Amino acid sequence: MKPVFVVAFLILVASRTFFETAGETSDPLRFVHLSDLHCQIADRNPEGKFPLDPHQKDLVRSYDWLAAAVRDINENVRPDFVVITGDLTNLGSQISHVRKVKDELDKLNCPYYPVVGDHDRKTTYGPVFGEKYSYAFTTNGWRFVALDGYRGGVNVEGLRFLKREIRDHPDDRMVVFMHRPVYMGRLEETLAKRVYGTSLLAKNAGELRTIINPASNIRAVLAGHCHLNLEMVRNGQLHITSGSLIEPPYQYRVLEERDGGLSWGFRYLRLPRATGMNLAAKAEGRERSVREDIVGAKRAIPARGSQE
C-alpha cells in the first residue's frame, strides 16, 4: 500500500474512534481546552465594527454558551480535566460576573484549571478562583504548567516558574498554557497587526521562545486571546490557540493523547437564535430549553518528532 493511503487509513481509523471511547477508565489522557468565555451579564450585544472583529461577542448569551459547553463536556466528552486560557469574563472588574462564571464551571464533573486573560482582573479573579496564577499539575505522566499572563505578558515570577518546571520535570511530557500565544501564523500575525495596529502575541513572546524552544520536554503550548483556531508545529512543539466559546462557530477543543503526541477535535454547540422574541421570553423566565446540536470534527496530529 502506498504511504499516502496508509496515512489516510490511519487518520480515518483515528477519527472514527476519537469520540467513541469516552468514559472508559483505560482511556488515554483526554482534556478540554476552553478559551475566551467573555462572560458578561448583559442585556444586549455590542455592534461589531466589521466581520472579523474579535470583540463582536455574543455577550447576551455568554453564560448560556458556557452552560451548554459544561453540559456537553459532562455528558459527551467526559475528559480528565478542562483548561481555560483566560478572558473568563468580559468585564473583569465585576466580581459578580466572575462568581457567576465559577458557578457554571463548578458544575463540571471534572477538575478545571483557569488562567487570567487580558479582560480578567486579579482583584476579582483572585478572591474567586484563588491567587495562584502560575501553577502546575501532573496527570498520566503529563505535566501541565499554567502561566500568569496578566496584562499581556508572562511576568518575572511566571518565567521563573516555567524555567523551574522545565528543569525539575525533564522526563514528563509537558503542556504549557497561558492567555496569549508565543507563535501565530505569519499571515494571521500580519493581518492582526494591520487591522488592530498591535500584535496579538504575548508581549514578551521573544523571551518566552528562548525558554520554550530548547525545552525538549515541552510537547505543546496552548493559548487563546486571538479568538482563532490555529495549530502549528515549531521546533517539534505543537502551538495551539483556540477560539472564543461565544463567537462563531461556537466551539471548544478536545485534545487526546495518541501515539505519544496529541490529537484534537472540536465540539460545536448550538443555542436558539437570539431574537428579540426569545430574549424577551428569557427575561420573563419562559425561554424554551436550550437545544444543543453537537458535531464532532476530528483531525489527527502525528507524534512528536515526525513533523517539523
Ligand SMILES: [Fe+2]
Ligand atoms: Fe478574548
